[in-house]
Amino acid sequence: MADYGIIVGECQTPIWGLTSHERIRRIFNARSVPLHASQPFAPSDRVFLADARFAFDPAWMGAILKKPTVLTWEGRPILAHVTGDFVDVIHRAMAHGEPWSVPADVEIMAADGDAQVYNLELRKRERPFVEPLTPESVRSIERQSYYGAYKGVTDLLTKYAWPELALVLTRWAAKLGLTPNMVTAVGFVLCLGATFAFFEGHLWLGLIMGWTMMVLDTVDGKLARCTITSSAIGNVFDHGIDLVHPPFWYWGWLAGLSAYGTPIGAEAYEMVLWVIFATYILGRVIEGIFEWRYKMHIHVWRKIDSQFRLITARRNPNVLILTIALIFGRPDVGILLVALWSILSLVFHAVRLLQALVSRKPIVSWMSEA
Numbered sequence: 001m002a003d004y005g006i007i008v009g010e011c012q013t014p015i016w017g018l019t020s021h022e023r024i025r026r027i028f029n030a031r032s033v034p035l036h037a038s039q040p041f042a043p044s045d046r047v048f049l050a051d052a053r054f055a056f057d058p059a060w061m062g063a064i065l066k067k068p069t070v071l072t073w074e075g076r077p078i079l080a081h082v083t084g085d086f087v088d089v090i091h092r093a094m095a096h097g098e099p100w101s102v103p104a105d106v107e108i109m110a111a112d113g114d115a116q117v118y119n120l121e122l123r124k125r126e127r128p129f130v131e132p133l134t135p136e137s138v139r140s141i142e143r144q145s146y147y148g149a150y151k152g153v154t155d156l157l158t159k160y161a162w163p164e165l166a167l168v169l170t171r172w173a174a175k176l177g178l179t180p181n182m183v184t185a186v187g188f189v190l191c192l193g194a195t196f197a198f199f200e201g202h203l204w205l206g207l208i209m210g211w212t213m214m215v216l217d218t219v220d221g222k223l224a225r226c227t228i229t230s231s232a233i234g235n236v237f238d239h240g241i242d243l244v245h246p247p248f249w250y251w252g253w254l255a256g257l258s259a260y261g262t263p264i265g266a267e268a269y270e271m272v273l274w275v276i277f278a279t280y281i282l283g284r285v286i287e288g289i290f291e292w293r294y295k296m297h298i299h300v301w302r303k304i305d306s307q308f309r310l311i312t313a314r315r316n317p318n319v320l321i322l323t324i325a326l327i328f329g330r331p332d333v334g335i336l337l338v339a340l341w342s343i344l345s346l347v348f349h350a351v352r353l354l355q356a357l358v359s360r361k362p363i364v365s366w367m368s369e370a
Contacts, residue, residue: 201259
């Protein structure tokens with residue numbers, strides 16, 4: 001059974017620096033659906049049709065891939081997965097508004113109604129964006145596309161402090177034709193620079209580079225999702241950096257205290273260093289065990305887990321602690337607080353894992369019940 005994609009209609013309004021045709025082509029390509037190159041269609045062929053005059057979240061494509069489905073707007077098909085016998089019918093309906101019908105086993109979903117898709121990551125149903133693409137609607141669509149990329153739960157800085165700043169930077173990056181990997185590469189250079197600056201005692205310089213890198217860490221992911229340019233290599237590059245560097249920042253901060261003029265004793269230095277690396281590694285192990293066992297992140301189990309994720313001892317909250325401590329001239333106290341908070345966060349997650357393991361109730365996300 002073959003899969004093909006057809007883009008119907010024309011639209012001159014760009015979105016995220018892309019033509020509508022190019023954006024849809026990327027959505028198809030991400031699902032390994034080649035654009036249509038030959039006809040007629042065999043009755044057994046699965047064909048995917050998309051109206052270029054609409055912008056839609058790629059999640060809709062994932063939803064209709066599962067079975068023959070027609071997504072409509074005001075009763076007119078705008079995205080469809082049908083077999084060869086019905087391709088012409090849906091194509092004419094999309095292109096010219098002609099009457100259409102499909103067999104009873106083809107699901108019809110109203111995008112302008114209450115149609116929803118299932119978010120596997122959050123274990124809940126939601127309604128991704130879909131809207132006619134016009135010059136008047138493009139900024140609204142870009143905003144919906146951008147915020148639609150904020151899936152799951154995250155820390156308080158990423159959630160509250162810089163979404164609007166990152167939105168502006170994401171738009172600039174898209175207009176300049178920058179790729180997510182380019183943004184990640186810049187972040188990587190800043191990450192290394194911050195690490196070396198911390199080790200040398202240049203704490204303020206390290207923080208400037210670190211904070212910039214943290215914002216760009218949001219931009220590259222949003223740019224990838226909004227421009228449909230995610231790649232396996234880019235994903236490994238980005239997540240690899242995120243996974244490895246945080247404890248080295250804390251180590252650098254700790255080592256740089258003497259050069260900055262606020263040294264701590266040798267015994268305290270060694271203890272804090274062990275705490276930083278041990279809690280970091282054990283914390284990731286706990287998260288990994290939970291995800292392997294229950295096929296979801298520990299942070300989306302119960303509401304308290306999502307709330308605690310805002311402040312748990314991850315990079316962004318820890319850097320905020322260090323920044324506040326430096327403002328008050330006590331970077332030594334800052335790293336001690338990071339070590340203490342890392343211990344408390346580890347205990348919290350260890351207890352939550354233990355509670356899940358002994359629970360007699362099914363472990364499901366609270367978001368699926370919301």
